[in-house]
Amino acid sequence: MTNRKATHFDTTQRRFVDRPPKPGDVALPVLEGIVSTAEADLAWAAEDxxxxxxxRPLAVVRAASRRDIGAIQRFARDHDLPVxxxxxGHSTQGQAQAPGGIVLDLNHLNTIHHIADDLITVDAGATWRQVVTASLAxxxxxPVLTDHLDLSVGGTLSVGGxxxxxxxxxxxxxxxxxxDVITPDGTTHTCSPTxxxxxxxxxxxxYGRHGVxxxxxxxxxxxPAHTRTYRLRYHRLTDLLADQRRLVDQxxxxxxxxxxxLDDSGAWTYLLDAAHHFTPPARPDDTRLLAELPARTAExxxxxxxxxxxxxxxxxxxLRGIGAWQSPHPWSNFLLPDDRIEDLVATTLSxxxxxxxxxxGVVLLYPIPRGKLRTPQLHLPATPTVFLFSLLRAAPTDPPDALGRMVEHNGRTEARVTSAGGTTYLGDVQAAAPKPPASLL
Ligand SMILES: Cc1cc2nc3c(=O)[nH]c(=O)nc-3n(C[C@H](O)[C@H](O)[C@H](O)COP(=O)(O)OP(=O)(O)OC[C@H]3O[C@@H](n4cnc5c(N)ncnc54)[C@H](O)[C@@H]3O)c2cc1C
Known part of the structure; x- marks a missing residue:
């Protein structure tokens, strides 16, 4: 197939077309960006x-301006097309895909607009790498960054981060x-806590379901200028959790x-990764920081x-070099309640x-006080401390059923976690189904 820029929407066949209009076709709004039905664009939008x-979506809109976003939102609403x-595209469960609808590509809207000592204003398509580069200068x-910096601001603000x-x-x-949010009726609203x-x-x-x-x-x-990192080793999950709780409290x-x-014998061991930031002449006080921890194991x-x-x-x-970054990643992420953490983690890891x-593959496990997480759409367990537990799997192509087995185990783990009062993180698309805010009804 050749590259295709759509000009009309065929309301009978419900597809985007590029041809002299026929009965049932409606013209697309004039955009600064493009509406594409090119094979490469549809394949890109169907993958994460x-x-x-x-x-696969019906079309990909490469937005070049806010005006484009508003126009396409209005058009999509009028023709009952999801946007x-x-x-x-660092989602792992199709969160940014639009079956039967439009994927709105925001990557070109990534300007850093304004920076001051205590705030930065950026387009949502900017990556955290761009934000950090500008802010460190x-x-x-x-205050909080994800482990990977090449995620967009809009993407992580739509999941938590x-x-x-x-x-x-x-x-x-x-x-x-x-x-600044463009709601499904195509209007722009500035919103904040007040x-x-x-x-x-x-x-x-x-998850982008209430507006862009x-x-x-x-x-x-x-x-800070510098960071001292500490990696401590544990043989027992109980000991890791006890130290993590204490460090969070303090x-x-x-x-x-x-x-x-997993060690070479197939047994699970545990790592505590901690860091202290400092700017000379201040120096980290290792004796205080490592007190009551297994300091002899510290890297x-x-x-x-x-x-x-x-x-x-x-x-x-x-990983990119050996092709592993491009392989399937059936990841599952959970927030676990502190009162069930040990049996949930031990059973799952067994x-x-x-x-x-x-x-x-990597398994992450770390605590966050519930009271620090104040985003209403973030579904949390009820305990005062919750633990992020991430099974970051990477599926090989051989054996061919490896991916299916990982996905199946993720499903069983999710059932176990949710029945014990835990929640899913990053995969809760259904829970975020469209529900317009009251002020916009
Ligand atoms: C290697 C890697 C490391 C990661 N590390 C962490 C981590 O340390 N901590 C963590 O919390 N998460 C982490 N994640 C998960 C990551 O935060 C989410 O997958 C995030 O949504 C990815 O951002 P993105 O730009 O790729 O979003 P996309 O995958 O493009 O979109 C994700 C979701 O956000 C919506 N969306 C995107 N942009 C907008 C917008 N402007 N307005 C409204 N909705 C929008 C989409 O519709 C979709 O629902 C990691 C993921 C990967 C692959």
């Missing part, structure tokens, strides 16, 4: 990082000062995560703050081995 779910925003940083600083600052959605607060609450962690975030004003805090580190790792590394934020870059380059995790 997960490579598990694939739904799903998409940026970096200004001596400031977003958790990281090792969430135990201090909550989700990225908790650190937004103001949003203006159109119900829209502000609906779009944060709203076009611009975000994000909170910044002073950036807010001892600036960053706190953890992992479960201690000093980096610049930027290298710390960009710490996954080398691993990702390696069912996972190297083949069912994948060679480059």
């Amino acid at each position: 990082f997960g490579r598990v779910v694939r739904h 799903v925003p998409r940026a970096q 200004h001596g400031a940083t977003p 958790l990281g090792g600083a969430s135990h201090h600052h909550g989700a990225q959605t908790d650190n937004v000062l103001e949003l 203006q159109h607060a119900d829209l502000f609450d609906a779009v944060r962690a709203g 975030i076009v611009q975000a004003t994000l909170r910044l805090i002073p950036a 807010q001892r580190f600036d960053y706190l995560e953890g992992q479960a790792k 201690v590394t000093d980096t610049t703050y930027w290298d710390f934020l960009n710490r996954l870059a080398d691993d990702i380059a390696l 069912e996972v081995d190297r083949p069912s995790l994948g060679d480059s």
Whole structure:
């Protein structure tokens, strides 16, 4: 198929077409960007990082301006077509796909508009790498960053955005000062905790179903110059969890995560990853930071703050190089209640081995005080501390049923987690089904 720029929508066949109009065709709004039905664009929009779910849209709209977004939203509403925003496509369960509808590509709307000591205003298609690059040049940083920086601002604000600083600052959605949102009727609203607060609450962690975030004003805090990282090893899950809880209570580190790792014998061991940021002449006090922890196992590394934020870059380059970054990623992410964490994690991990995790698979496990997570659409367990538990699997092509078995185990794990009071994170598309905010009804 050749590249195709659609000019009309055939309301009888419900497809976008490029031809002299026939009865039943309606002209598309004039856009600065394009409405594409090119094979390559539809294939792009049907794929995400997960490579598990694939739904082709009817068209891809490459938006070049806010006006384009409003015009296409209005057109889609008039013709009952779903519009799903998409940026970096790092979803793993088709969250940015639009079966029978339009995928709205926001990647070209990525300008950094304004930066001050304590805030930055950016287009939602900007990546966090762009935000950090601009803010560090200004001596400031977003308080919470995801482990990977090549995610869009709109993409993570539409799911939550958790990281090792969430135990201090909550989700990225908790650190937004103001949003410009184009709602499905094509109008633009500025919303914040004090203006159109119900829209502000609906779009944060709203999976793009309540409107398109076009611009975000994000909170910044002073950036440190350096980071000292500490990696501690545990044989017992109980000990890791006890130390993580204590560190969260004391807010001892600036960053706190953890992992479960399979050793060569196939047994699970555990890592606590913590970091302390500093700007000389201040220095980290290792004795205080490592008190009552298994300090003899500590791997201690000093980096610049930027290298710390960009710490996954080398691993990702390696995975890309061997083709593993492009393989299917049947990921599942959960928020677990503290009162059931140990049995949920232990039972789940007892069912996972190297083949069912994948060679480059990773298991994340870290706590966040519930009170720090203040985004209403983020579904949380009821306990005062919740744990992010992520099975970040990578499926090989051989054996051919590997992917299906991983997906099946994710389903069983989700049933176990939800019946124990846990919630899913990043996959809750159904829970975010369209429900317009009251102020817009
Ligand atoms: C390697 C990797 C590392 C990750 N690390 C973390 C992590 O540390 N912490 C964490 O919390 N998450 C993490 N994630 C998950 C990630 O935050 C989400 O998948 C996020 O949605 C990806 O952003 P994106 O730009 O790729 O969004 P897309 O996949 O393009 O879209 C995701 C969702 O957001 C919606 N959306 C996108 N842009 C907009 C917009 N402007 N307005 C409204 N809705 C919009 C889409 O419709 C869709 O529902 C990671 C994912 C990967 C692949």
